[in-house]
Amino acid sequence: MVRPSQLLHPQREPAPLRPAATVLLLRDGPAGVEVLMTRRSATASFAPGAYVFPGGGIDALDATSHAHARRRAGQSDLHLTQAIAAIRESFEELGVLLARHADGATATAQDIAAIDRHGPFAAQCAQRGLQLAADEVFVLAHWVTDRDLPRRFDVPFLVARMPAGQTPVADGAEQFEPVWVSPADALRRHAEGRFFMIFPTIRTLERLQAFADVEAVLRACAQTEQPLWTSCPRAGFLGGKEARYMEHEHPYGELQLVSPDGQILHHLDWQCEHPVALLRNLVRLTAPNPGAMTGPGTNSYLVGDPATGYGCIDPGPADPQHLERLWRAAGGDIRWIVCTHSHPDHAPGAVPLQAMCRHRPEILGLPSAPTARVNSAFMPDRALADGELLQLVPADGQGDTHTLQVVHTPGHAANHLCLVLREDGLLFSGDHILNGSTTVIDPPDGDMTAYLDSLDRLSAACAEHAIEFILPAHGHVLGQAAQACAALKAHRLRREAKILQVMQALPGGTHDDWVARAYDDVPPRMWPVAKRSLLAHVQRIEALAGAA
Numbered sequence: 001m002v003r004p005s006q007l008l009h010p011q012r013e014p015a016p017l018r019p020a021a022t023v024l025l026l027r028d029g030p031a032g033v034e035v036l037m038t039r040r041s042a043t044a045s046f047a048p049g050a051y052v053f054p055g056g057g058i059d060a061l062d063a064t065s066h067a068h069a070r071r072r073a074g075q076s077d078l079h080l081t082q083a084i085a086a087i088r089e090s091f092e093e094l095g096v097l098l099a100r101h102a103d104g105a106t107a108t109a110q111d112i113a114a115i116d117r118h119g120p121f122a123a124q125c126a127q128r129g130l131q132l133a134a135d136e137v138f139v140l141a142h143w144v145t146d147r148d149l150p151r152r153f154d155v156p157f158l159v160a161r162m163p164a165g166q167t168p169v170a171d172g173a174e175q176f177e178p179v180w181v182s183p184a185d186a187l188r189r190h191a192e193g194r195f196f197m198i199f200p201t202i203r204t205l206e207r208l209q210a211f212a213d214v215e216a217v218l219r220a221c222a223q224t225e226q227p228l229w230t231s232c233p234r235a236g237f238l239g240g241k242e243a244r245y246m247e248h249e250h251p252y253g254e255l256q257l258v259s260p261d262g263q264i265l266h267h268l269d270w271q272c273e274h275p276v277a278l279l280r281n282l283v284r285l286t287a288p289n290p291g292a293m294t295g296p297g298t299n300s301y302l303v304g305d306p307a308t309g310y311g312c313i314d315p316g317p318a319d320p321q322h323l324e325r326l327w328r329a330a331g332g333d334i335r336w337i338v339c340t341h342s343h344p345d346h347a348p349g350a351v352p353l354q355a356m357c358r359h360r361p362e363i364l365g366l367p368s369a370p371t372a373r374v375n376s377a378f379m380p381d382r383a384l385a386d387g388e389l390l391q392l393v394p395a396d397g398q399g400d401t402h403t404l405q406v407v408h409t410p411g412h413a414a415n416h417l418c419l420v421l422r423e424d425g426l427l428f429s430g431d432h433i434l435n436g437s438t439t440v441i442d443p444p445d446g447d448m449t450a451y452l453d454s455l456d457r458l459s460a461a462c463a464e465h466a467i468e469f470i471l472p473a474h475g476h477v478l479g480q481a482a483q484a485c486a487a488l489k490a491h492r493l494r495r496e497a498k499i500l501q502v503m504q505a506l507p508g509g510t511h512d513d514w515v516a517r518a519y520d521d522v523p524p525r526m527w528p529v530a531k532r533s534l535l536a537h538v539q540r541i542e543a544l545a546g547a548a
Contacts, residue, residue, distance in 0.1 A: 001466055002257065002424045005400060006279040011261045014147040020155040022055025023086035023137065024204070025096060026214045027162045027180065033211055034182050036168060038094065038175040046151050047198050051186070054093045054175065055155070058085040065122035065132070070100065072135040074225050079156070083134035086158045088121045093175045094168040098137065098160055099130040106163050117171065136160055138221035141207075143200045144232035146244065147262020157204055159221055161214055183208040199233055199244045234259075236266040243268065250436050253479030254278070257469050268476070270296035272322065275329040278477065279424070281305050281402055285326055287316035289345055293529070295436060295474040298345045301428060302330050303421060307399045308392035309333040312361075313419060313428050314340055314473055315349030323349050327356045335392060338404075339365040340430025340473065341413040342378030350380075364390070369414035371444040376413070384417060404428075407461055411451025412439050418458065425467045427458065427481055433488060435475030440529055441536035448496075448536040449543065452489060459485040499537045511535065 004011075025036040037051045062085040066077070069084055090096045095117070097107040107130055115124045125132060137160045145152035168178040181189075183205040189195035190202065197205075207229070211217045220228065234255040235244045242264060245252045251268050258266040258278055267276075272288040281304060286297040298317065304310035310330040315337055316322055326349075327334070334357045339347040342365070350363045365380040372378075386408040393401050405420045412431045419428040431439045432454060441448050461467060462482040470478040478484050499518040506513055511531055519530045 001468060002260075002279065002426070003400070006281050006424060007260070008258060008277055008280060009263060009265055012263065014262055015150055015152045017144065017152050017154040019058040020056060020153040021058055021082040021085040021089065021158060022053045022155055023090055023158040023160055024053050024140065024208070025090065025160055025162045025168075026217060028213050029180065029182060031182050031184075033208060033214055033217065034180045035186075035205070035208065036094070036096075036162060037179055037181055037186065038168075038170055039177045041174055041176065044174065046153075050196050050198050050201070051179075052175075052198070052201060053157070054090045054096075055086055056089045056093070056174075057153075058082065059088070061120065061122065062088065068122040068126045069132040069134040070136075075135065076225065079139055079225060080134055082139075082156050083137035083158060084122065084132055086137060086160075087132050087134065091115070091121060092117045093171050094178055095171075096163065096166055096168050097125075097130075098133040098163060099125050100133050101129055102131070106165070109165075112166070133160075138218055139225065139227050140217070140221055141204060142227040142230040144230075146199075146233045146235060148235060148264050156227065157200070159217055161218065200231075203231070203246060234262060235264045236268045237264065238268045247480075251476050253435075253469060254477035256479045257477050272297060273325070275302070275325065278471075281400065281424070282421075282426070282471075283329055284471075285322065285329060287319055287322045287345070287349075289317055289319070292526070293440070294345055295434070297474070299471070299473050299475075300326055300349075301471060302326065302334075303404065304330075304335070304392045304402055305400065306331065306333070307394040307396075308402060309335040311335055311390060311392055311402075311404065312337045312353065314338070314346045314430065315353045317345055318348040318352050320352070323353045323356065326353060332356070332358055334361045335359065336361045336390060337363050338384070338390070338417075338419065339363070339378060339380065340418065340428070340432075341365070341416040342368040342372055342376045343413060343431070344375045346430070346473065347376075347378045366408070366415035366417055369445060371414055373445065376445070378415070390419075405465075407457060409454035409457060410447065411454045412441060412446055414445050414447070414450075416454075418461075420461055420465050420467065422465055425465055425469070427461065427467045427470045429458070429470050429472045431473050432458070433470050433478070433484065434472045435470075435478050437474075438488070438491065438533075440532050442532040443536050443539060446532070446536055448492075448533075448540040451536075452492060455485055455489045455492075459489075495533075496537045496541065499534060500541055503538070503541070511538075514538075 042049045063081045087098045099107045137158050140159045141157040170178050190197050231246045233244045236255050275283045275285050283302040285300045290297045300316050301313040302310045337350050362381045368378045384406045388406045390404045403422045407418045409416050409418045409432050467481045470481045502514050502517045515527050515531045515534050
């Protein structure tokens, strides 16, 4: 866990959460699924003027109305309460009644007209012999309102089929203009500025587009009593504007590291001119070498503070301006330089950066193996031992110490290593783990079995050192470090299984034949690069077959 003393900003307690529920009432339209939405009042305290799904806060009576609701097997008390709340809100806001008589018949127009929208809802339904159709309401997603907002809700997004023969009528107080709209049309109109929606609504509609009809939505939700996704978004600045992200999106982990309490303070734009502070003891500078293989550029990291001096991880290419910026960001006080491996976008800057520093810091790492390509030749001043500790300590003994532990991780390159900042639970992953892409394994210096074994080592390190964040050499910071390692290994093994299937289907095929089929989900322009990793998988498959 990151030490509180290293956080950049004073932390504040987010607003308390209020339990709520919302429901997507669905029907099949000419072009597929349609969802019922309404426009909120311009004076509403939350999301004024936005188009939303019906819903609202969970009342105390919702939890005591279970006896008035139909319940399916496996539906928990919590989900039943949430379904009752969503049914009640649909009726109060739109006059839509999800209820059935004892014989299974749906609520009639007479039932709807007889029930007061402002009276005790479940009790009125029971008086007319109606049971709330909570068994027909399924959990789609679970959203927790962003930490930066002054009003926050803990709310399931539920789904149900619109009852036949009913017409929504907005209450004219909180909700206006009920409209049936397809997800694609709502998103298009929002993009055009004609249909304002808030972030969870947008993301929910984006995912709803994947379903062909209402039955497909309900079937997917019925397979589990758990949400299909859960999210508490985070926000930063991109292009000078607020931008929000879900957990699976690339910037999320970085926002979590820099601003754990959710304050909108961090700028996500990629640039090379200025250092980016991630913590008090951690700065990132991105080299001006963007490209297909480097993404936005190679990340160089400075670890330490003015009292301890700084360690530099991956000085990058020998770009004079980039090295000048690194030197200035450290105030010239660089104590050592570590290269995670010898590739030309990581190590060539080490010697010229060393020459700029008054203390002539040691260049550390592992020497390139004989299998390395000519442009990846590298010889450190001293080779690092696996498990070795590099410490930055205040000269007067007052203040924080920063300790990095070396982890040998061959695979992407034979001389690859990673570093763990032990006091803060951070993993500097070099090219072993990237954000937004998978690294290339290029034989003979790259080895797929070694790569997967090294991933296991990093997973073990995450558990041992409570690592929460991964700082890659390309891309934003990754959160949920242990899950990221596991997901990456699973992805590699799925790819390997696909390659094996292709090899078995085309035993006489060339690598070009195989890559076109095994990497059919990758743009063809990337196939020449993918072919290197395919070769690494093929070698591993053949080695495993030989061992068997």
